[in-house]
Amino acid sequence: MRSVTTVRTFTTLGALTMAFVLAVPTAAFAKDPGGTQFDVEGSNEEDSGQTLESAVVFTGSTKGSGDRGSGGFTPIGDWSPPACWYEPKWTPAEFATEFQKEWDIPHASGVGEAYSLAQDHYKNGEPYTDFNESETGKGMWWDAVRDKDREETGDPAAFECDTATFWVENGETPDVENAVTPEILAQLAYNRIKVPDTEVTLAPETVTKVNLPTWAWLDQAEFKEVSVTASLNVGGVNIQATTTAKPVSLKLEPGTVDADTYPASGECTFNNDGSIGEPYAEGKADRTPPCGIKYLRSSGDGTYKLQATITWEITWVGTGNPNPTALPDGTFGNEQNVTVQEIQSINR
Numbered sequence: 001m002r003s004v005t006t007v008r009t010f011t012t013l014g015a016l017t018m019a020f021v022l023a024v025p026t027a028a029f030a031k032d033p034g035g036t037q038f039d040v041e042g043s044n045e046e047d048s049g050q051t052l053e054s055a056v057v058f059t060g061s062t063k064g065s066g067d068r069g070s071g072g073f074t075p076i077g078d079w080s081p082p083a084c085w086y087e088p089k090w091t092p093a094e095f096a097t098e099f100q101k102e103w104d105i106p107h108a109s110g111v112g113e114a115y116s117l118a119q120d121h122y123k124n125g126e127p128y129t130d131f132n133e134s135e136t137g138k139g140m141w142w143d144a145v146r147d148k149d150r151e152e153t154g155d156p157a158a159f160e161c162d163t164a165t166f167w168v169e170n171g172e173t174p175d176v177e178n179a180v181t182p183e184i185l186a187q188l189a190y191n192r193i194k195v196p197d198t199e200v201t202l203a204p205e206t207v208t209k210v211n212l213p214t215w216a217w218l219d220q221a222e223f224k225e226v227s228v229t230a231s232l233n234v235g236g237v238n239i240q241a242t243t244t245a246k247p248v249s250l251k252l253e254p255g256t257v258d259a260d261t262y263p264a265s266g267e268c269t270f271n272n273d274g275s276i277g278e279p280y281a282e283g284k285a286d287r288t289p290p291c292g293i294k295y296l297r298s299s300g301d302g303t304y305k306l307q308a309t310i311t312w313e314i315t316w317v318g319t320g321n322p323n324p325t326a327l328p329d330g331t332f333g334n335e336q337n338v339t340v341q342e343i344q345s346i347n348r
Contacts, residue, residue, distance in 0.1 A: 054145050055087055055234040056180070056188065060242070061226035063194040073195050073245075073312070075328040081191040083150040083157035085178040088140035088168065088235030095122075095141045095165070096131040122165075132167050139169040140235030142179070147191070170236025185230035186241035186316035186327065192228045193245050195332045200250070200308040203280035207339045210298055213262070214338075215289040216252060216308075217277030223247045223310070224274060241318030245330065249311045250276045250291065255304035255338070258297035262289050299340040309333030 075081075090098060099122060103115050120126040132139070144161035151158040161178055168174045178184060202208075203215045225247070231240035250268045252261055268276050268291035277291030295304065309331050315324035 055089075056145075056185065056230055056232050058189060058192045058228055058230050060189075060228040061194050062192045062228050073193060073330050073332045075190075075330050076311075077328055079328045080157070081187040082147070082178050082184060083155050084144055084146045084159070084161035085180050085184055085188070086142050086144055086161060086163070086174065086176055087180040087232060088237055089143045089165075090141040091235075092131045092133040092136050092141070096133070099123075099131065128167065135167070135169075139167055139172075141165055142168050142174060142176075147188075168235075180232055180237070180239070182239050182241045182318035182321055183316075185232060185239060186243045186318055186325075189228040189230040189241060189243035189316070190314060190327055190330075192230070193226060193243065193330075195226060195245060195247075195310070195312060196223060197334065199334065199336065200252070200306070201279070202306075202336070202338070206337070207341060208295060209341055209343045210295060211343070212294065213289050214293045214295070215277065215280035215284075216250075216268070216292045217279050218250060218275060220271070220274035223270075223276070239319040241316050241321070243314060243316040243327065244324075245312040245314050247274075247310050248313045248329075251307075251309045251311065251333075252291070252293060253307040253309070254293050254295065255306050255335075256295070256297065256299075258295065259304075260294045260296065262292045262294070295338075295340040297340070298342045299338070303337040303339050305335045306338045307333055307335055 089095075099118070103118070122128050122131055132141075143165045144163070146158045146161070147155075163176055166174065166176070173179060173181060200216045200218060204212070208214045225244055227242050227244040229240060229242040232238070248270060250270075252266045252268065254261065254266075270276055278289065280289070293306070310333060312330045312332065314327040314330055316327060317324055
């Protein structure tokens with residue numbers, strides 16, 4: 001696997017320096033004008049001495065600092081939100097400053113040649129002159145941003161944005177995969193959605209009997225749709241997108257093959273009021289629960305792990321896209337321990 005520092009160098013200089021980067025120690029590239037270590041919350045917090053920056057701002061039902069993914073909220077299938085993207089980063093003057101910071105290093109063999117190529121490309125007219133200073137106010141330098149959580153876990157997708165820093169005129173959308181658009185913002189917001197914990201109410205609560213139907217339900221007050229808005233307003237780009245997650249069903253998996261579910265599919269749909277199932281009450285013992293489980297065998301000295309998973313329908317609206325547009329559904333769930341005992345009988 002390529003080291004993080006090597007990939008960061010590719011992000012900044014791309015094909016201009018690839019031939020030389022491989023010939024020098026990666027430690028020489030500890031700093032990076034490519035801006036790939038950014039805080040996607042836009043808070044410019046300090047992290048291990050590095051300033052983390054991104055112009056994308058997230059509001060709404062967002063996960064907290066340090067949460068991974070969405071606390072278990074994962075897309076169905078093999079789709080995932082972008083782990084890196086491109087956005088406006090620097091004015092010509094700002095890029096010139098960052099460039100000089102990056103190259104404030106000893107020009108060892110190989111590094112000096114890479115520096116010369118980079119200077120030619122951005123400063124000496126091949127093709128840019130003085131970091132495009134003459135175009136100040138007419139555009140911005142764009143560069144890659146990585147999702148910090150996915151970078152820290154070593155997700156290869158976080159290192160796929162390796163196009164060299166490039167110039168974009170105001171009002172234009174660059175023809176580069178994962179260049180920020182309303183749809184990209186919607187997908188980034190998807191990864192920030194925080195949904196409620198899924199703990200099903202059971203009756204009996206934690207200890208049930210063999211062949212005794214266990215009722216399961218969820219309160220409607222806890223399962224309403226949630227949304228996150230991602231917005232970007234910088235360098236001639238002013239766009240936003242709101243991604244909404246709506247709960248649509250509950251899937252019960254008993255944790256053993258020795259069980260029946262109600263309904264037989266194990267998938268309980270939401271009622272009109274937003275609840276799932278029906279609370280147990282006195283007098284319902286002889287009824288079949290609309291949502292529940294019947295265990296057919298004792299759990300012995302242990303427990304069965306009941307998995308309760310909510311499926312969430314995901315849509316987004318945003319700049320230039322007023323009608324809700326589908327993104328892949330997501331799921332979120334957890335386990336609950338259930339003890340199943342034999343019904344004791346007395347022989348007289």
